[in-house]
Amino acid sequence: MSGRKPKVLEDVAGRNRSSWRQRCASSIAELQSQLDRIDKNSGGLPSGDKAIADMARKHLGAAREAVEESRGLGAVWMGSAVDRAWPNIHKAEEAVLRLSPEDELCWWGATVLAKAEQHLGESDPRRALLAEHLENNDHRLHKDFKDLAVRTLQAANECADAERAKVRTFRNFLLASVLALATLAMLAFVWGLVSPETIAEKMCFYPNSIRTCPAGSGTAYVPSANDVLLVEFVGMCAAALAGAISLRNIQGTSTPYMVPMALMLLRLPAGALSAFIGILLIRGGFIPGLTNLDSGTQILAWAAFFGIAQESITRLIDQQGNRVLENVRSSMRGFDAEPEAGRAEK
Structure with a gap:
């Protein structure tokens, strides 16, 4: 018919x-x-x-x-x-x-x-x-x-x-943050591509006067954007691993805004930037007793450490996200916590 x-x-x-x-x-x-x-x-x-x-x-x-x-x-x-x-x-x-x-x-x-x-x-x-x-x-x-x-x-x-x-506003804030952090990480790579001596060289160390970079070492090695990319990639992978572990604390949602996914995405550029800035801090002697790294593997290991370290910040954002989601109540939710509208009047 x-x-x-x-x-x-x-x-x-x-x-x-x-x-x-x-x-x-x-x-x-x-x-x-x-x-x-x-x-x-x-x-x-x-x-x-x-x-x-x-x-x-x-x-x-x-x-x-x-x-x-x-x-x-x-x-x-x-x-x-x-x-x-x-x-x-x-x-x-x-x-x-x-x-x-x-x-x-x-x-x-x-x-x-x-x-x-x-x-x-x-x-x-x-x-x-x-x-x-x-x-x-x-x-x-x-x-x-x-x-x-x-x-x-x-x-x-x-x-x-x-x-x-409110959930949509929070989701938009997360996505805007993801875009901003990803743009900054990309700019660091592009800057290293255009001017390696300005950015990429800052990823290298000089133990015993021998240039040691994430992607290579030796007196003949020339720093490149690959060093920046490798540091950011390792930091991003470490952040993804830490984020996967933290999934046990992230609740699902019936809203159409996929806040948990946005929280996971935020970790990726945050991990890349954390690794990049962390290596800069070591190179600048900001961390007492840690000024020279002996090999590219050590540099990448510290990049992974700083990539995981971003979890201390993103975990706070996770908590805020859970609070926002908890305030969205449906017929399947219980009455164990008072809605925000009720709390605001007290």
């Missing part, structure tokens, strides 16, 4: 989509089916409710467009698709709650309360009022408290969107 597939089928049958797009698409399909069911079961919504339903469908349409939006570097960097999809899905979710009939409304209370506890914290007054009402009403949401539930859900959704935006 040819022709365009129904909207719900399009939402759930998408191919070649990233995980966040799949999650958005399934949420869109679920909300669309709920809107259609409410409209059908009610035998026609009143004019006021019909306006809410029409606006909800517009929100779902905007979310669909965001899910299918092009995936260029600019869109990935700005996060425009994510920031467009989830807020529109949340608005449609709030509309479904507003339109839910009384016989279905009673079970919305636990859902809204759970989301409020995840994103708003125990000190939020809306969450507290909703929790008190549910406790006194056999955990059922009364129609007189529907507006409170909608406003609580709206606040929780806004916090969830803000949490996601």
Whole structure:
């Protein structure tokens, strides 16, 4: 059978989509089916409710467009698709709650309360009022408290969107740092290529008046950009090894921003630059008792040491990354730690 597939089928049958797009698409399909069911079961919504339903469908349409939006570097960097999809899905979710009939409304209370506890914290007054009402009403949401539930859900959704935006900002900071450090490491190599006596020679030592460089030694050896490249490469490899070991402390994430991967990438140029600067420090006599290295192997060994040493800095960034990720809460997360929104009010 040819022709365009129904909207719900399009939402759930998408191919070649990233995980966040799949999650958005399934949420869109679920909300669309709920809107259609409410409209059908009610035998026609009143004019006021019909306006809410029409606006909800517009929100779902905007979310669909965001899910299918092009995936260029600019869109990935700005996060425009994510920031467009989830807020529109949340608005449609709030509309479904507003339109839910009384016989279905009673079970919305636990859902809204759970989301409020995840994103708003125990000190939020809306969450507290909703929790008190549910406790006194056999955990059922009364129609007189529907507006409170909608406003609580709206606040929780806004916090969830803000949490996601913070992750994107942190990811962008990491990628900008990776680019900056990689550029500096590349500039050092290019400088060594253009003017070996200025940069590459600084990677060499002179034990017993014999020139010893990372890539070669001897009175006839001429320093080159290969010496800089070799030092940076060894430092980068050492940093990668240290980063692989530190993976045990990095948690995964359901956000679309791949922060753990960015944290790993940061180590590579950081290790290269650490090795380069570390050899310069030894050459300059900055480290007491260590002024001359006897062989190219020793130089590379120290380059590896400095490449690993960058872990003391990047580990602090890992900790900040974990804190950012821990504040992004979903239905699969527990309530062991209070959300940032709740902590900020204390």
